[in-house]
Amino acid sequence: MGTLTILVLKGPYSSxxxxxxxxxxxxxxxxxxxxxxxxxxxxxxxxxKGQDPALFPNVSEALARxxxxxxxxxxxxxxxxxxxxxxxxxxxxSGVFPTDEYIDGAKVTTIEDLGPFVKExxxxxxxxx
Numbered sequence: 001m002g003t004l005t006i007l008v009l010k011g012p013y014s015s016x017x018x019x020x021x022x023x024x025x026x027x028x029x030x031x032x033x034x035x036x037x038x039x040x041x042x043x044x045x046x047x048x049k050g051q052d053p054a055l056f057p058n059v060s061e062a063l064a065r066x067x068x069x070x071x072x073x074x075x076x077x078x079x080x081x082x083x084x085x086x087x088x089x090x091x092x093x094s095g096v097f098p099t100d101e102y103i104d105g106a107k108v109t110t111i112e113d114l115g116p117f118v119k120e121x122x123x124x125x126x127x128x129x
Contacts, residue, residue, distance in 0.1 A: 001032040002122035007114065010128040011042035012059040017127040018046045022062040024125065025071055035071040036117040037063070039106075043128075044080045047073060047106035060103050067105035075102070076111040 006025060010017045025035045039046050051060045067073050077097045080086050085101040086108055092098070097108040118124050 001034070003034040003036065003120055004028045005036040005038065005114075005117040005121040005124045007038050007040060007124070007126040008043035008046060008128070009041045009126070011045035012051070013053055013056050014042070015128065018043065018059045019057055019062070021046075021125075021127055022059055022066060025066050026062075029066065029069050029071065035066065036121065037066070037071055037073045038111075038114050038117060039073070039075040039079075040111060040114075041076075041079050044075045044083055044085060047075060047102040048085070049101065049103045063106065064103045067103070072117075073106045074109045074113050075106060077108050078111070080108050 006021045008018055008021045012018045021037065025037060028035050046059050047063055048060055051058055063073060077086060085099050086097050087100060088098045095109055099108050
């Protein structure tokens with residue numbers, strides 16, 4: 001099977017892009033594909049734990065289910081830090097920055113991870129470009 005990378009630039013609840021991203025990723029996983037998701041700019045709000053939307057699907061819960069199924073979800077450290085999600089300044093030995101604000105399995109790394117994601121992917125979808 002192939003690999004799909006989804007770039008999400010818009011936050012949850014201001015549009016349906018993050019919801020669509022999760023639905024597309026779920027279908028790809030159902031068909032046996034690998035899924036990479038990169039959250040950049042306001043997209044870094046998607047993996048925030050503790051979201052409790054009244055009228056919208058909870059995208060952080062949807063993302064948590066995708067991560068449990070093997071999706072690789074990463075957030076740009078610069079965008080996440082500017083929004084208060086990164087605690088401390090240095091990554092661990094695997095390049096992941098510390099946060100206690102995100103759901104389990106969502107990693108804060110650098111946007112430079114997007115290059116290898118794109119290179120290894122058969123398809124790339126960018127939402128809100």
